[in-house]
Amino acid sequence: GRDAPAVYALISLIEDDDNAIRRTSVDDIADMMEGENGRDWVDTIVGLDAKRNICAVASVRVLRGIHEAATAVVSAFIHPHWRGRGVGRALLYWQDGRARQMLVEAFGAESEVPASISNLVDAHMTDRRRLYIAAGFFAKRTYQVMYRDLAGGEVPVPARHGYRVLPWNKVPQDQIRAIHMEAFQQSFRSPLRALWWDDAMNHFDTRWSFVAVDAQGDVVGYAITGRPAQRWVATGRPEAYIYLLGVAEAHRGRSIASALVGHAVAAASASGASRIGLDVDMSSPDGAHKIYEHLGFVDEAAEVYYTIDQ
Numbered sequence: 011g012r013d014a015p016a017v018y019a020l021i022s023l024i025e026d027d028d029n030a031i032r033r034t035s036v037d038d039i040a041d042m043m044e045g046e047n048g049r050d051w052v053d054t055i056v057g058l059d060a061k062r063n064i065c066a067v068a069s070v071r072v073l074r075g076i077h078e079a080a081t082a083v084v085s086a087f088i089h090p091h092w093r094g095r096g097v098g099r100a101l102l103y104w105q106d107g108r109a110r111q112m113l114v115e116a117f118g119a120e121s122e123v124p125a126s127i128s129n130l131v132d133a134h135m136t137d138r139r140r141l142y143i144a145a146g147f148f149a150k151r152t153y154q155v156m157y158r159d160l161a162g163g164e165v166p167v168p169a170r171h172g173y174r175v176l177p178w179n180k181v182p183q184d185q186i187r188a189i190h191m192e193a194f195q196q197s198f199r200s201p202l203r204a205l206w207w208d209d210a211m212n213h214f215d216t217r218w219s220f221v222a223v224d225a226q227g228d229v230v231g232y233a234i235t236g237r238p239a240q241r242w243v244a245t246g247r248p249e250a251y252i253y254l255l256g257v258a259e260a261h262r263g264r265s266i267a268s269a270l271v272g273h274a275v276a277a278a279s280a281s282g283a284s285r286i287g288l289d290v291d292m293s294s295p296d297g298a299h300k301i302y303e304h305l306g307f308v309d310e311a312a313e314v315y316y317t318i319d320q
Contacts, residue, residue: 013056014039016064024087026244031132031155031311033240037212042069050074051116053108057088057097065089068101072112078201080117080125080320082109098141106145106318113320125320133312147316151198154299156307157249157287164279169222169269173230173261178219185229186221193231193256198291210234210253217281218250220273222257222266231257233270235278235286250278252288262296271305289313 021034042054050071057066068086084105088097109127117123131138133152143149169175178186187207194203213236222231234254242248252274257266271288278286288307290298 013064014043017042017056017067020064020067020089021087024089027090028132028135031313032130033238033244035240041071042067051112053112055101055104057092057101059092065092066097066101068105070105070109070112072109072116073202073205074116076201076205078123079199080113080121080123081202082113082125082127084109084127084129093137098138099145102141102145110320126317127320128315128317130313130315133314139314139316142316145318147318149314150317151315152292153289153313153315154292154309155287155289155311155313156299156302157285157310158275158306158308159285160275160279160283162279162282164276166272166276167269169266171264172225173264173266173269174223175269175273176221176223178216178221178232181221181223181229186232189229189232189258190254190256193258196259198293206254207234210236212236213238213251213253215250218274218277220270220277222261222270224261229258230261231255231266231270233274235274247285248283250274250281250283250286252286255288267298268301268305271302275305 018034018036018039021039025033041050042052044052050073052069052071054067054069056064059065066086066088069084071083073081073083084102086098086101086105088101106127113125117125129142130153131142166175190207191203194200194206197203211234214234215237218235220233221229224230232255233252235250235252238249238251252271255267255270275286287310288302290302292299
């Protein structure tokens with residue numbers, strides 16, 4: 011815990027230097043020390059230089075709130091001055107061994123649930139990607155980050171086919187969460203969908219988040235949009251980000267996602283945000299990338315999901 015200020019300063023410096031897509035917040039640093047509000051099991055080590063300054067940090071996080079899959083997430087940060095000297099390899103070697111130990115301790119040696127060690131890496135960080143591949147990780151998914159610049163005055167297109175888009179607070183939240191859990195039931199890494207909800211709600215902004223209902227008033231889709239405060243501060247550009255967007259399977263193909271995104275765009279624009287972003291799984295069979303392009307979003311960066319399945 012005493013290392014937290016130095017770790018935060020180091021990670022902020024590294025992320026600025028790397029032009030990282032996601033930025034680490036003070037809450038993330040607290041989680042690195044304690045686990046997600048004490049729920050997950052996290053082990054973190056630091057690397058010191060000759061003057062005992064922290065120059066690298068690595069963590070392993072075992073997701074204890076999920077029982078259908080045994081998942082360890084690894085992350086590492088190395089000061090640019092210390093790269094190319096084998097530090098990254100040493101940290102990953104420790105992470106791989108420690109993750110396996112922690113998964114066995116958390117889930118039991120006889121556990122039948124699928125186990126994996128994983129991480130998201132910015133596509134432009136080629137050295138980091140080579141390191142993971144050399145260590146036996148596989149690139150399972152690419153997530154394309156897209157942005158639309160906002161000029162001000164954007165207006166939403168009304169939903170069609172008898173659907174309506176309502177402000178978030180007009181609908182009981184448990185109904186929205188139930189649709190989220192259903193919408194992502196068949197998705198890649200579906201056991202993590204409760205975690206995705208919690209993470210999105212950490213950034214959630216009620217001004218820019220919306221719910222779609224059918225003619226009977228039943229929830230059929232939602233968009234959780236938030237304010238990525240850490241990136242605002244890092245880039246100097248006020249932005250909104252659609253963290254989660256889901257539509258119930260029986261209601262897909264009826265432009266509900268487009269209507270939800272359109273409402274988020276208009277609301278963010280009315281608040282004075284200069285742009286709005288989202289990310290899309292490029293393996294998704296529903297053509298979401300083309301839909302977002304049609305809505306004015308353009309590719310900006312990408313993240314690659316690496317994993318070792320046990």
